[in-house]
Amino acid sequence: MARARLNSGDAPTEDLPKPKLTKTTLKKAARLLAYLRPYRVKFVIGMGFLFLSSLTALAFPALLGSMIDAAQGKQSYAWLPADIRTIGIVAFVILFIQSAVSFFRIRLFVEVAEKSLADIRRDSYYKLITLPLDFFSNRRVGELNSRLSADLAQIQDTMTTTLAEIIRQVILLTGGVCLLFVVSGKLTLLNLSILPILVVIAVVFGRFIRKLSRQAQDRLAESNTVVQETLQGISNVKAFVNEAYEASRYSKTLQAVVKIAVKGATYRGMFASFIIFCLFGAVVAVIWYGSSLVAAGDISVGELTTYILYSIFVAGSMGSFPELYANVQKAIGASERVIEILEEQEEDSGLLQEEKSIERHLHGSIAFDGVTFAYPSRREITVLKNVNFEARAGEKVAIVGPSGTGKSTIASLVLQFYKPDSGRILFDGMEAARYALTDIRSQVAIVPQDVLLFGGTIRENIAYGRLTADAEEIITAAKRANAHHFIMDFPEGYDTMVGERGVKLSGGQRQRIAIARALLKDPAILILDEATSSLDSESERLVQEALEELMKNRTSIIIAHRLSTIREADQIIVVEGGQVVAAGSHDELMGMEKGLYRHLYKLQLADK
Structure with missing residues (x-):
């Protein structure tokens, strides 16, 4: 049961498998970038500020190194004076420019992202509420709500932060590596000789640890499912005195979580120790080798400082890419799930019109002509088989029969929630397809049991x-x-x-x-779907009086469980096994000695 819940779509977005970045997935995700088009001018300006902000950041290591050399009476770069005061003023000017540019960058990116996301949310919601009922019968509300919340939140995070951060880190990494070669080719070659080893080990360890993390998340989700099921059915738990059983079940899932978490912590600790040793070892090696180059006069102290700062920039950029890549993967997966909704075929584009103006008014006549139907999700089960009946305008037509024979399905077909597989549904003698969907639903009302x-x-x-x-x-x-x-x-x-x-x-x-x-x-047509079957006697009396008022001067289709409430119906249609087996007034049906209606009526009388 827990596994079924996890697979149903209720799991958080980060627990879902991350898709591989292929041309197909990127092409699908790129469809959402079309929502940036109305705000492309601000996006381009924000991108310009992003480039400027990243480039100014690369100037600081050179300025700080030059300041150290200037303190020793040396000049690192011809374009900078060997004057500490002048270098300091230049550094603060660049810092001010970067601060101002960063403000506008963040402001513009967030505005563009929020407005784009609002458009995506609106279109996704509009699409959802115009989809046919069958779409919802195959999906859970929690899953659909996750599309509009968790998935879009992931896309929002990518558009506001991740996308800009990737571009920023690429600039810092590319610029940093180029400047490392400019400052000292020998030190850069030393770094590059260590780097491949670190990358390979980090990738292998990272995949293994992520696998353990996913297992821990799955186990934790199972334990949360136990809590959810227990609390939802707490009355049953107490009625069967199964508190101890549920506590034991929850305890076992927690033990599994702890076991995987401890195993994961062991490997993470080993990985962290290795990374710390390698990173600090690389720093020690660079400073050690750099100091020997300073002693040999190949580079100055300021240049060594500049090199170390650029190394930190490069290391920071490289270290951020795994997380950024993971965020992009999540966003791609979220985009695919949102696009699935946007690509669904809605029932009728006119459903979103605020003015429900009726083009064709119904008088109330309705007929089923050889209607056969099976639900799209259960094609192997034919619910209605060649159903024929007619309700003239203003008539009260009752539909009765055992449970599960298709009575409520008839109501769904009248409301055009589904289309018949064969046969026709006629309103005032015309096929339903000739009416706008909004015209039919605007003139049909239903009072359900629940x-x-x-x-x-x-x-x-x-x-x-x-x-x-x-x-x-x-x-x-x-x-x-x-x-x-x-x-x-x-x-x-x-x-x-x-x-x-x-x-x-x-x-x-x-x-x-x-x-x-x-x-x-x-409405012109009223459907009463067992509207009084679950009420006590006093409530049923008050509701029945209200229903009599409601049924005046309109066609009424009454799906009834209590047969005593439909004796005065103009026509009673008896349905069994998805077929109409009899039709007539109460007296006519009671006159059929072996008829199903007479049998059901007598059973209800015997129960009183």
């Missing part, structure tokens, strides 16, 4: 049915839905916060808020 409310106020949740509704229209809808009375019992009335998913309200209260929302929408 009502989802947003975490705002009651007023905002009712107004979700029609965002332009004024306060009076909201109150009128609430009164018609039998909700006004309980709303006014709250101290804040319509401004009461309902909590996440409406947890502060009871099931009946949530249903009546949903009914008020549907009333405000004033």
